[in-house]
Amino acid sequence: MRGAEHTWGLFLIWLAVGQSSYAQEVIFGSAHEASSECTTRDGNKGRCLDIRKCPKVQENFRTNPPTHCGFSGFSPVVCCPLSAEPVNEGPKDGDTVQLVDISPPDFAPGFECGVNSARRVSTLFQKRSVPTPDNFPHVRPTGLPDLSLLPVDGILAVLNQPKVPKFEGGLLKPSVVGGIDAKANAWPWMALLGNKENDGKYNWFCAGALINDQWVLTAAHCVDGTTLEVVRLGEHNYNSDQDGAKHVDFSIQQIIPHPNYTQPTAYHDLALLQLSRKVVFETFIHPVCLPWGEESERDLIGTQVKLTGWGDTQFLGSPSSILQEVDLTIFPNSKCEANYSRLRHYSISWPNGIGNETTCAGDEAGGRDACQGDSGGPIVYRSNGKYTINGVVSRGYGCGLKDYPGIYANIQYPDYLAWIKKTAF
Ligand SMILES: *[C@@H]1O[C@H](CO)[C@@H](O)[C@H](O)[C@H]1NC(C)=O
Numbered sequence: 001m002r003g004a005e006h007t008w009g010l011f012l013i014w015l016a017v018g019q020s021s022y023a024q025e026v027i028f029g030s031a032h033e034a035s036s037e038c039t040t041r042d043g044n045k046g047r048c049l050d051i052r053k054c055p056k057v058q059e060n061f062r063t064n065p066p067t068h069c070g071f072s073g074f075s076p077v078v079c080c081p082l083s084a085e086p087v088n089e090g091p092k093d094g095d096t097v098q099l100v101d102i103s104p105p106d107f108a109p110g111f112e113c114g115v116n117s118a119r120r121v122s123t124l125f126q127k128r129s130v131p132t133p134d135n136f137p138h139v140r141p142t143g144l145p146d147l148s149l150l151p152v153d154g155i156l157a158v159l160n161q162p163k164v165p166k167f168e169g170g171l172l173k174p175s176v177v178g179g180i181d182a183k184a185n186a187w188p189w190m191a192l193l194g195n196k197e198n199d200g201k202y203n204w205f206c207a208g209a210l211i212n213d214q215w216v217l218t219a220a221h222c223v224d225g226t227t228l229e230v231v232r233l234g235e236h237n238y239n240s241d242q243d244g245a246k247h248v249d250f251s252i253q254q255i256i257p258h259p260n261y262t263q264p265t266a267y268h269d270l271a272l273l274q275l276s277r278k279v280v281f282e283t284f285i286h287p288v289c290l291p292w293g294e295e296s297e298r299d300l301i302g303t304q305v306k307l308t309g310w311g312d313t314q315f316l317g318s319p320s321s322i323l324q325e326v327d328l329t330i331f332p333n334s335k336c337e338a339n340y341s342r343l344r345h346y347s348i349s350w351p352n353g354i355g356n357e358t359t360c361a362g363d364e365a366g367g368r369d370a371c372q373g374d375s376g377g378p379i380v381y382r383s384n385g386k387y388t389i390n391g392v393v394s395r396g397y398g399c400g401l402k403d404y405p406g407i408y409a410n411i412q413y414p415d416y417l418a419w420i421k422k423t424a425f
């Protein structure tokens with residue numbers, strides 16, 4: 001069934017590596033028989049080629065969008081009409097092509113994701129006017145110290161707070177700054193990650209996002225050297241049982257950090273948690289969508305995203321027991337690269353620079369950001385009425401500093417999607 005029913009059924013990526021026999025053919029993954037033939041939108045025969053090798057499609061890309069075969073890195077592989085002469089750019093003949101499958105998984109019948117339950121509830125009770133998270137009037141003041149003037153080591157000295165996973169590399173582990181209280185259970189994929197202390201109290205130190213009925217996506221640094229025991233879903237105010245939220249706690253069957261996450265570098269800061277039992281979806285417990293297939297190609301620079309978390313509401317402040325939300329803008333990676341590259345720990349954290357595996361998101365004016373305790377939580381954007389995860393809170397320098405947007409693992413990155421699909425779907 002996979003692939004056959006979707007126009008965009010085959011979202012396979014080429015990763016050109018090495019040089020062995022490859023003769024301008026796309027080799028499809030195991031989901032399909034090897035074939036490079038395709039049909040263009042106007043019904044003609046074509047061949048799947050890297051868009052860089054098909055000038056005809058490049059010329060007419062906007063007015064006449066091509067049929068997709070997959071990706072070559074971030075470059076689309078399109079159905080090139082047979083009459084169009086391929087040019088010798090992009091992957092060279094003789095390159096080995098390794099395919100990565102990021103097509104939408106086979107979901108269980110009725111599977112639904114990315115539904116904001118606050119909206120759903122207000123539809124159910126239409127007469128009542130409930131303020132939606134988007135227009136909730138109360139904005140929390142920030143009062144940030146100007147940390148950009150402090151040396152990194154000076155900040156680290158004051159950062160030595162308990163109850164937060166220790167963060168290596170001299171950069172601070174981010175939480176929501178400049179946010180507002182979320183509407184109860186508006187973000188039904190939000191997960192609290194923590195452990196139970198001897199006095200029976202919970203210690204919540206990270207967040208995550210439910211992605212299907214048994215898996216939660218979070219940051220690798222949230223599970224690295226920590227004693228993660230409990231995942232809580234459906235929570236709103238973790239200090240109150242009168243908050244209207246019906247949370248459910250899960251123990252964890254498997255913790256799988258991204259295999260290439262290596263301290264002290266910042267890359268691949270992702271982990272998957274398999275819950276010990278299946279989640280029963282309810283209005284207030286529901287998964288977020290992942291950017292499968294064509295969605296992974298959507299250009300989100302300049303897009304507004306929503307960050308949600310229970311982390312600190314200001315730098316070196318205290319966490320919020322009520323889920324916070326804040327709007328951020330996605331910046332080009334070059335913005336993060338430009339400023340973070342001035343930091344002393346840059347070459348340790350990003351020896352290969354800040355690239356497409358990273359989402360750089362913040363606030364033009366500063367004051368809105370992730371902060372301590374938000375780590376592992378998602379940033380999401382809205383498209384086609386659903387919320388899709390774009391990033392996982394990884395790190396940042398200070399919180400809410402104008403010149404230092406937050407650093408997120410970019411879930412659009414094909415390697416990450418393929419790993420998530422392989423591991424959790
Ligand atoms: C980890 O890195 C290796 C070497 O670059 C690569 O072949 C492998 O696919 C990566 N693993 C994942 C899960 O992306």
Ligand SMILES: *[C@@H]1O[C@H](CO)[C@@H](O)[C@H](O)[C@H]1NC(C)=O
Pocket residue numbers: 148335338339342403
């Ligand atoms: C951050 O980068 C911007 C350009 O993107 C620059 O104007 C600003 O001065 C930089 N700030 C610091 C502290 O490096």
Ligand SMILES: *[C@@H]1O[C@H](CO)[C@@H](O)[C@H](O)[C@H]1NC(C)=O
Pocket residue numbers: 073074355356
């Ligand atoms: C990163 O993404 C940008 C914009 O999509 C693209 O121009 C660039 O080639 C990509 N870089 C790599 C290394 O894939």
